[in-house]
Amino acid sequence: MAAANELNPTARFLMGPGPSDVHPRVLQAMATPMIGHLDPQFIVIMDELKQMLRELFRTRNELTFAVSATASAGMETCFVNLLEPGDEAVVCVNGVFGNRMSDIVGRCGAKLTRVDAPWGQPIDPAALKKALDGRRPKLVAVVHAETSTGLCQPLEEISRLAHEAGALFLVDAVTSLGGMDVRTDEWGIDAIYSGTQKCISAPPGLSPVSFSPRAVQAMESRKAANKVQSWYLDLGLLRTYWQGAKRAYHHTAPVSMIYGLHEALRIIFEEGLEARFERHRRNHELLRAGLEELGFEFVVAPEYRLPMLNAVRIPEPLEDAPVRKRLLEEYNIEIGAGLGEFAGKVWRIGLMGCSCTPNHVNMLLAALRQIQQDR
């Protein structure tokens, strides 16, 4: 066969919706020599990882670990372990990822009730309250940080309503975790999942998840006939590997990915959570000011904007694909295209983890200014 080329990708500045830039120490960790997934030394690394994830999720949940696949599999893990056929689920939808949750609910054979809001606007608690009226759903699910719109959903009121209806509260924290506060226990979250390639700034490939004792109980109370539809994501099996004195083989853990996430979490705690969140807010402000000066408008109202994912309408006469292409080819800067109804109209500019620095902001603004002047 024709031999494939040596890997030689151009160095990029990753300012899209993820992956974000990865710290050299994390890249180095990825290259750590392999050890076995049942090696006592690896068990120690897993235990440290679980403890750091608990600190990051701000939870005491025993069942806190990383699913061996990307964030979308973390989403699926939460739904397939909690929902049984015929259960009711209420999903709040105001972007791509709420839609994806709804799709998965259907694949679980559960009954879906959607609470919709326009893209870029928060879910109205009153609408949720109405939807819950007379219902006893198994769970209420919502996206904390909607990566398709840049919206930050306030969670406390939604959580209260979910619990009043006797439901579990399930949250997507893929884009928020590591870049802003995620208070799993304080906010009454029963099941939460995230990804590694956003504000944690590790490579994509793992999904941190955490289940509250109530969620674990729901999982343990499944009817015997209703096995979790995914063997790979069955937490009842997975936790025999991640928990307990004796670790049983389930699947072969992605050792290098665990190395990378472990190092990324160490870096997060060296910086400190508060300092890290403040850095995300500060660089968001810098970006906002610069973009507004260039004539960009944000999709989301100020009080609901995410710091790490900035969705802006593409101002005339800039064209979507040609400008993104030029940013990538001339400046090596990647920004994100709009998804779904925002395709062609919106850009998504990420300031996540290692990609969240004043230098990133300044480079992008200068490049955009240059491109505008060239017209």
Added chain:
Amino acid sequence: MAAANELNPTARFLMGPGPSDVHPRVLQAMATPMIGHLDPQFIVIMDELKQMLRELFRTRNELTFAVSATASAGMETCFVNLLEPGDEAVVCVNGVFGNRMSDIVGRCGAKLTRVDAPWGQPIDPAALKKALDGRRPKLVAVVHAETSTGLCQPLEEISRLAHEAGALFLVDAVTSLGGMDVRTDEWGIDAIYSGTQKCISAPPGLSPVSFSPRAVQAMESRKAANKVQSWYLDLGLLRTYWQGAKRAYHHTAPVSMIYGLHEALRIIFEEGLEARFERHRRNHELLRAGLEELGFEFVVAPEYRLPMLNAVRIPEPLEDAPVRKRLLEEYNIEIGAGLGEFAGKVWRIGLMGCSCTPNHVNMLLAALRQIQQDR
């Protein structure tokens, strides 16, 4: 919080059932700086990867790529895309992984017919023929290289019987691929999956899969009401990212894992498939001779032995766990424990990919000799 320790695992020689030793070039590839999963340069890397996987699987199947999770998820991918509720599936079981297939068939809501053989013995085509009599199953599934027993299952007769019954032929090649011949097209295999951490010698975290045109057709002929139960593993969605002129976002691909697999495949084709298979046979012979001299007996009859996974009964007076512990702690050699009915009675010695050298064999034999003499 108490900061986690710096990663500092001891260098091991990995001679268990996987992961195997990873080549320094692959480790280096894992540390390649991140680029976006939709970057045109990444699309080229994916295309090269697909082509190399086709060469390795010896197939022309267009739908050949790597699932973004470990080999067990590759197994699940094959079953959930091909089986619909109520379908019949025939699974050949003579070890842990045939059992796992059976479990997944149940989770698909399909009707299971098992064809069992004792662990360590091949599936008897006559038994399969009998099981197929009067049945029109959707698929017949079998494990090529049973990692729990070290058995190599001849596939051609099974394939013929499956196709005569109008079934698709599904094969687990997790442990065989990259270490011995796997002739997907010639052997009439319709769906096949593997892992990266065995004879390919990349880190665990991806699962190469390939679907024949017939399997693709079966997948496309699903009833509209029967969505694939896993969103993450739904090939109808996944292939919009891996195939075609315009690549659509599905999930964020594990970029670093793809880098690692790409480099591992390049190394495989530099060595050449025939030379690589011969190396596995030669070192297996060296190990066999040495182990027999030390009083070990193989679980599997000579004509059905895998070269890369050597299952041997633990001879008296050696004790399972203490000896494995000593091999790990004193010699930094990992070998595998027995699974299921072989627990405590059998060791599984891997000679996979980069772990398949005369030096590995000599080190292990010398260490075992030393441990025996110490008693």
